[in-house]
Amino acid sequence: MVRKIRIAIILLSLTLSCALTTGCWDSVPVEKRAIVLAMGIDYIAEKQEYEVTLVYPLTQETRARFSDVVSLRGHSVAEALGSWHHTSNAVLSLAAITVIVYGHETASRGVIDTIHDLYGFPDLRSAAQVILAPATAKELLSVVPPETQLISVYLKDVIQRGHTQGDFPPTILANFVMDIVTPGVDPLVGIIGPIGKLSVEEDEKSSASALNQGQGENSQISGGSQANAKVEDVQVLGAGLWSLDRQVGTIDLIRLQHLLLISGGQLYMPLHLVIPGDGLFTGDTDHIGLVIEDTAHKWELSNLDGLHYKLTIGIRLSLNSYQGISEITADDNIEVLEVMLSEAFSQGIQSTLEEISASGSDPLGLGQRFRVKFPRKWQPEQWRDVLKTVTFEVKAEVRITNVGIHIYRLKPR
């Protein structure tokens, strides 16, 4: 028996030793790998070409700089990435990619072909975050962040901070693709842009002018953009609304926060709310800074006279900054303020839902809720038309747990 066990252990050792052998063919030293951390995909309509921008750290001991940003062009993403070998002798690896950025033009055109091309790479990291750039992905990836950080790492930090607070959509590539192919739900992709470029129109103009300046087939920018040398930071601008694999609209940061409130999972999400002047707490229309601590939501839907969704959402929050005229620490005032905030949230969330459904996008999976409730009536091909006629009723119930750290009395009586 001991002999048999010994044989078994030897065999197991042999089996597991396979894990240590990559063979002669697949052994590539790390300094000969180009480990891409961020990828940007832009479509250049004038030339009917894709431009793929890759950000990767340099690992050679003799490197003169820390990273490279390389742009490749081709009629498809696969063709562009295929031309990598013409520019470098390093092995391209997408196994550690953290961010995939779609330019505005690419997203509006449809991205399904680019996804097929990306999945042609067997080591592609499906947990990579998908984001949108307001203009071109290349412009965003060319930003040189403060303290010479790598833009990919910087973007990852910005996104993770958003995830932790719950005010940035956690759209990874795998979920992005799943939402595209699943009827009754659409992707929601966060927009991050260089600071100071808040308008899409502005960015489109600047990107067009950049393109008109003329670029080679494969242009290489080392260590960041020279054209955008003054742009040193990025910020979350909102989110892109999608219908299938195309971007059909955008929502601003406030609307995005209202939308994400419904999905829950917030942890100290800062939110600025505009509340109407009422003479008690505020003189005129004013802002109030809130920190969302927790949410609980309940959906009900009926299909009597058209499809109607009713959402009841409980919001637990703290007041962070208040620019008002009353003593809000008093119990009576807190109760009044809770009612006022409940009303403001109800209106804000309802108008957000109506705006999104009117665009034909379904990032909340309302279609899936309908399918689960009325499986016999579910017709995925007609859902887009139905979605535009959906009505909503939102009832928010706010509970204030902590009263502010800073109370400003800018307009004392």
Place this chain on the structure above:
Amino acid sequence: MTLPRAVAAQAGRDAWLVVLVTGCLMTLAALLLHVVASFYPDKDPSQWAVIILGPIIGRAWLFLLAVKCIFFTYITAKLYAGILSVRILIYTPKYVTALAIILLAFLASQAFLRGLTRYSELAFLFKIMLVPFLIVPLFVGRSYHLTPILVETPLVSLAKAMPPSVFSYIGFEILWFLYPCLKNKSGYLPVISLGYTTLLYVITTISATIFFGPERLQSLLLPTLSMLSIIQLSVLERIDSLFLWVWVGTVTVTAATQFYIAARAVQGIVPTLHFRKICGFLAGMLLLSVVPVVPLSTLYKWADLLGIFDVAVVIGASLIFTAIYLVRRTGMHNG
């Protein structure tokens, strides 16, 4: 690795129910095998097949079993090599990995059944620590992908989804060969082993369905691996790579048991042949056969067919064995 896709292609979001029902049926089939093995408690099929079916039909059946097992060993090695080549060893020729699996299966068979079972236990214990990762998607997926139950898919489609799920249970006739070595010959072994396997398959299918949804699931070649490549913990990611390497133990054990059955079946056909020489001959043949390139999609088609063939041959034979045995025993009592 492929079970959720193969079943979801027909059964959609009710795939896990099909896997559960198939698992229950296979557990019943395993109990039937157990009963058949109990007719000759000190012998394995290479000995009692000829006694029950007679020298010609018995040898023909053993030949069928040997061919099936050899083909299954071949498919196991080729499939694993194929999967590895699209995930990790991209530039390494597939036959190199397949050769390694065949060689390990050959070596394991030389330890005979007792050594093989110890090897299997060790591989199982090593693998079990990765099973919790299959449960993680249950907490991060979308539960609406599983509902409503038994509404959207017609019963005919659910029935059609059962044959592809059978492949995951292929090779369970090893229970026949284990029976003579068992200390406790009650029916616990088939129920526990098949029950555990079914539970694992059901959890995997539910996880994959919740994680990807039935629509996306059907377009993924290896959904379980894709799932493991996406989920990440604070200190660990790309669990699929780890999983693939640990899976090599399971693959080798599967190939080795089938290889062992094939060699024993050949020995049953020609009892004078030496076991080690048969193993050497079969291993040589397999080593040559795994070199030509076969597309992964073709291998999957073969595997699906083999699953149906395996169940048909093993369960059909069990019923026939039982009937013949009972008729003979009744005849002996009457005589």
